[in-house]
């Protein structure tokens with residue numbers, strides 16, 4: 001694997017110098033920078049904050065939105081919340097899995113799609129819904145899904 | 154009953170998220186008024202008299218919470234707006250965040266003045282990144298116009314607000330887990346007492362208030378406690394935004410007086426059941442609430458009315474299910490949610506949520522034996538008695554109520570080795 005440029009982390013750490021307990025915003029910014037949280041980056045943050053890397057892992061693995069592996073170009077988050085479930089969310093999810101030949105929390109071999117199951121996206125009135133790279137798609141049908149996937153491909 | 158349109162009054166107005174539009178519609182008048190006319194104690198007193206109860210789920214009287222904070226001598230104090238809205242079925246705070254962000258800021262600033270705090274934090278879930286942007290923009294606009302920040306409206310009251318983006322954990326909606334999350338830790342509930350009003354963020358007095366709760370504040374200041382109490386019931390005054398989803402013709406947010414009958418909400422406002430199907434059950438307070446069957450259609454939707462029939466108002470997420478719904482499947486979906494969201498600290502919740510999912514999966518595919526339904530009930534009752542925090546309590550309510558009310562359906566799956574409704 002290509003070595004990553006860790007100097008960007010210095011700037012992020014400097015931006016949070018004054019605040020105590022800013023680990024979560026720091027991890028968010030680092031993830032935004034690299035697309036995920038590489039091991040070297042975590043060690044580097046640990047040194048910078050003078051805390052142990054294991055402490056950082058304890059925090060980041062607790063939260064669903066931190067990743068230690070590179071993600072696909074498109075992040076497809078399908079709602080499995082209760083309101084989406086009763087509106088056929090499960091069939092929608094099955095259709096997506098079949099279409100992309102993918103299980104939840106996996107990335108396609110070409111790196112184009114990562115699939116996640118999430119709970120309630122706060123759009124339950126428009127169920128079933130999914131979010132593609134922060135954009136909400138509502139009232140899903142099998143046809144709509146194919147269109148969404150093809151457009152993103 | 155007509156919809157009162159108080160909290161939702163700005164929703165749908167073009168550019169309602171902009172400061173000038175908000176001000177044109179009467180915004181920031183309440184904040185101006187208290188700074189000119191009322192002492193902090195008087196603000197606390199007014200909110201106490203209004204009877205406002207928190208809209209985040211627990212229904213604790215907001216005025217009392219503020220009084221506890223105000224009377225603690227430690228400083229600094231914090232106002233935290235809980236915008237984590239994670240309860241499946243809830244989408245009311247999102248609308249307020251995206252379309253009326255200044256109402257939230259105004260409510261927070263008034264709260265800050267009342268308890269003697271100069272710092273506010275909005276904890277918003279990562280899924281609401283669009284809304285977080287709206288809030289950030291609103292804060293910047295408000296700072297420029299002196300509505301928040303240093304010496305608000307030229308007074309000697311200063312109050313600044315920042316946005317904290319969550320990282321994906323339902324438990325962080327629980328107020329003490331939320332505080333740990335802001336402090337940079339994994340968000341796990343703290344033991345109470347001490348309560349956040351005394352030992353909150355960084356061990357300082359902290360008032361955590363829900364988005365909708367805060368949006369009530371400017372109206373109470375402007376129109377008074379008597380006016381406020383003219384809506385709703387004596388024990389739950391005011392209006393409530395109900396997020397209606399599931400099998401209704403018109404899902405959406407409906408603002409109605411507390412205590413409105415369930416059937417009025419479903420049939421008059423949300424357009425009734427889709428395809429003229431039959432009503433089967435409703436989760437009146439999201440995935441955490443025990444379900445109600447048609448026997449309870451006349452129940453008043455307020456804190457006490459729902460508690461009296463063994464359920465809860467929760468966040469006001471009303472999920473309606475018609476007769477085609479498979480209750481085993483719905484139960485499994487809810488159980489999976491809680492299995493994923495259990496923080497894993499205490500055994501009854503970590504193991505209980507895990508095993509309820511495994512047992513329900515066996516029922517779904519017809520591998521189960523009849524004693525296993527009782528095993529789920531037993532697990533659930535154990536969780537109810539021994540879980541460390543309210544999530545564990547919430548995790549069993551809906552599933553146990555499904556078994557209690559639709560046991561024949563669970564047994565039908567076992568007997569027929571598939572879904573008797575052919576929903577799967």
Ligand SMILES: Cc1cc2nc3c(=O)[nH]c(=O)nc-3n(C[C@H](O)[C@H](O)[C@H](O)COP(=O)(O)O)c2cc1C
Nearest residue numbers: 207208209235237238239326327328362363366543
């Ligand atoms: C598991 C769990 C999740 C919660 N999620 C939220 C939430 O997303 N938003 C919220 O305002 N309150 C939530 N609460 C309630 C908060 O703990 C707290 O009571 C509330 O924010 C206080 O504000 P209020 O008095 O204005 O309701 C949750 C509680 C529990 C136990």
Ligand code: SF4
Nearest residue numbers: 496498499502542545
């Ligand atoms: S009840 Fe569940 S969420 Fe709460 S502390 Fe125990 S394991 Fe964690």
Ligand code: FES
Nearest residue numbers: 079081084121124
């Ligand atoms: S349950 Fe899917 S958006 Fe709420």
